[in-house]
Amino acid sequence: MGQWLSISQIAGGVSSGKLKAVDLVEQSLKIITDKKEYDAIIATTEERALRRAQQVDAGEITGRLAGVPFIAKDNFLAFGAETTAASNILRGFNAPYQATAIEKLEAEGAICVAKANLDAFAHGTSTENSDFFTTKNPHDKTRVPGGSSGGSAAAVVLDMAPFALGTDTGGSIRQPASFSGCVGYKPTYGLVSRSGVVAMGSSLDVIGPLTRTVEDAALVLDVIAGRDDLDGTTIERDPAGYTKLDDSSLKGKKIGVVCEHMGEELDPKIIEIVNGAVKKLEDAGAEVTEIRLPSLPMALAAYYILCPAEVSSNLGRYDGQRFGYNFGEAKNMNDSYSKSRGRGFGKEAKRRIMIGTHVLSTGYYDAYYKQAQTVRTKLINECEEAFKQVDFLVGPVAPTTAFKIGENTGDPLKMYLGDVMTVGVNLIGNAAISLPAGEIEGLPVGIQLMAPQREDRKLLSLAKQAEEVLA
């Protein structure tokens, strides 16, 4: 990493005429081509990106992100290339409008240069569920980059652009950030509009940046956060914004280590890294205690009921009639649905549709969906109590470092177990960040810092200080 200045420096350079947006976009596209073997990118938006760069250089487009290239996960509706969500069923789909997050970035002069690979529909932990290809880990091509925003994380670490957008339904920003070695920010649920992002689990989905530094993440969040008429679940932004970070010392900050996440399922070397990071925060003045969230061990099971339930409903719209793949020959409407969906969806999407339909069906609803909702409520309450005792929670991001490509594909349950440390945050809806904290045998390891809902600025402030302490 390191071919790019900070985002604000790049934009400052472009605004003062020292840097040319066209050069920046060309640099970005060149790195994408040079590092093609990592398969981080599904398509570039070259023509449109260069056109917009010329407009920036001509002073027709200005803003806080003037000329800054970025990459969007391919589940964001964006102009200039197809939007596929890495699924065969959406091949050939050209978005009729853009995601609010992309519109907001463009309004400040940023330039989308490419669409990144992901697990199809964001269902996964490794990008191996992409219907197209698997992205390679930037540190070891035989390993996965994490997922589902694996293309976005790898792209940032490979220097393809100064930042990328991802989505996080159960960990998909934080886990690839940890596996690939960058910062991954998951905002409070509702802080960033979901409009124009292919829906996975609507009560869990959030949008956030993958960056090289906390400062860059804060700036991107500042641009994309806030209420949007196109997404009724959005909340007001913090009136103070997200870039004026509190840089007073860590002294007196109360941080709770989540006991349930420091158990045996974790690689002992990861425990060591988390404990080491916590010790550094303590040495810098933070007050560290242990926190128990008794319902947390049930979070994974609850997530893999609630998320597929929402997935099965959200994927109902892909019927081959209005957009995306259509099988063609069919005896009647039902036959057409069944053939188009049967051919268009990959294995994992089908698995989730089946699980989701099952847990919602009469006779099973009470046993599964309702129970899972009860766990979710308990978890929210326990977390609220915890945040009366501490300002932040800390723990690992994932139980392992990046695993080998193919290692877990035959065992979906094993793959799901990798999400055990991230899904709780999505059920609760609070803010969390994955920060690089060390490495094991050349593979990056992140730590996860968590704050209450709407405390995004406080969390970013802590993360900025932690970043310095951990460096």
Ligand code: GLN
């Ligand atoms: N790995 C989790 C899953 O497969 C989370 C995915 C996500 O956050 N999009 O459901």
